[in-house]
Amino acid sequence: MATAVASHAHPPTSTGLDHRKIAIWAFIGSECMLFASLISTYLIYKGRSVVGPFPHEACNPPICATPLKPILNIPVTSVSTFVLLMSSLAMVLALAAVENKGKPGYEGILGSSKLWLLMTALLGTTFLGFQAYEFTSFVHEGLTIRTNLFGSSFFTLTGFHGAHVTAGVLWLLTLLAIDIKRGLGPKDALLVDISALYWHFVDVVWIAIFTLVYLIK
Amino acid sequence: MADHEFTHTNADIDVHAMGEMHEHPTWKQYKWVALILTVITVGEVWGYYIPAFVASAAFVPTLLLMSAVKFAIVVLFYMHLRYDHRLFKALFTGPLIIAISTIIALLLVFGKFVGR
Numbered sequence: 625m626a627t628a629v630a631s632h633a634h635p636p637t638s639t640g641l642d643h644r645k646i647a648i649w650a651f652i653g654s655e656c657m658l659f660a661s662l663i664s665t666y667l668i669y670k671g672r673s674v675v676g677p678f679p680h681e682a683c684n685p686p687i688c689a690t691p692l693k694p695i696l697n698i699p700v701t702s703v704s705t706f707v708l709l710m711s712s713l714a715m716v717l718a719l720a721a722v723e724n725k726g727k728p729g730y731e732g733i734l735g736s737s738k739l740w741l742l743m744t745a746l747l748g749t750t751f752l753g754f755q756a757y758e759f760t761s762f763v764h765e766g767l768t769i770r771t772n773l774f775g776s777s778f779f780t781l782t783g784f785h786g787a788h789v790t791a792g793v794l795w796l797l798t799l800l801a802i803d804i805k806r807g808l809g810p811k812d813a814l815l816v817d818i819s820a821l822y823w824h825f826v827d828v829v830w831i832a833i834f835t836l837v838y839l840i841k
Numbered sequence: 842m843a844d845h846e847f848t849h850t851n852a853d854i855d856v857h858a859m860g861e862m863h864e865h866p867t868w869k870q871y872k873w874v875a876l877i878l879t880v881i882t883v884g885e886v887w888g889y890y891i892p893a894f895v896a897s898a899a900f901v902p903t904l905l906l907m908s909a910v911k912f913a914i915v916v917l918f919y920m921h922l923r924y925d926h927r928l929f930k931a932l933f934t935g936p937l938i939i940a941i942s943t944i945i946a947l948l949l950v951f952g953k954f955v956g957r
Binding site: 639641645646649650652653654656657659660661663664667668670698702705706709710712713715716717719720723734820821824825827828831832834835836839840841 | 865866868871872874875878879882885886888889895900901904905907908911912915916919920926928929932933935936937939940941943944947948951953
């Protein structure tokens, strides 16, 4: 059975809903279209690079000066995808801990919003570490944003996503600082709910990117 | 771990009158959602390493379907859209439909489906 949760009370509004929550959903809707444009660009340019390295195919002379392997590292990216998925689990547990603070069954680890917020931020940072490793190794293998169409569209798409993850980690750390300073309780649930919605959106965007960019050849 | 529930207070009823009373999944459901997401991801990566499957016509549709299922699970359960107000559902699904339509239209315009 699902748990009933009451949202944070707010002044009366014409819709009966908190404007901040409407705003975050409208923002997420607009972000859908931003990432759709970036994904479209990547897919349109896919397979149209004249010079290597290529994402899934080897590049041999004369197209490339030296033989180059397919550049995408699926095992590493699979692990980073798993890390981001687990960060979403930590985020829902952080929200549940804040909403149910002080209620029966939320006294131990399950009720520690600080722990789950810290865990989410750490997992997000780990994902960014994987992305930094990937970008660095690509540059060492000769793929930069200026090398070919694949490089331009790949770095733009994944770079934008990484920037969103970075913003999410900073947001989580801010919430963690507030939690440490004065404690977050049910009255603050909406603040955490809004950040959780943003964080999960970053996760669903990566779900699409992982399939469309990394797995589909 | 047991499901955690609590009874409604007067404050909850006031919020309900504002149209914001909603349900969230339990810890047990969150665990299952995480497990399902992990299993689907493992399935996707496993499929990537089967050459016969990659070469088949089913490869791309299967991966897209698995990705769509993961997307829907996160949105419905982790983002609580399944339990939330219909205005929030409209604010998300409206732009999402436009976004998906834009991707398909652009791929058609640039001839990405030609010869398949």
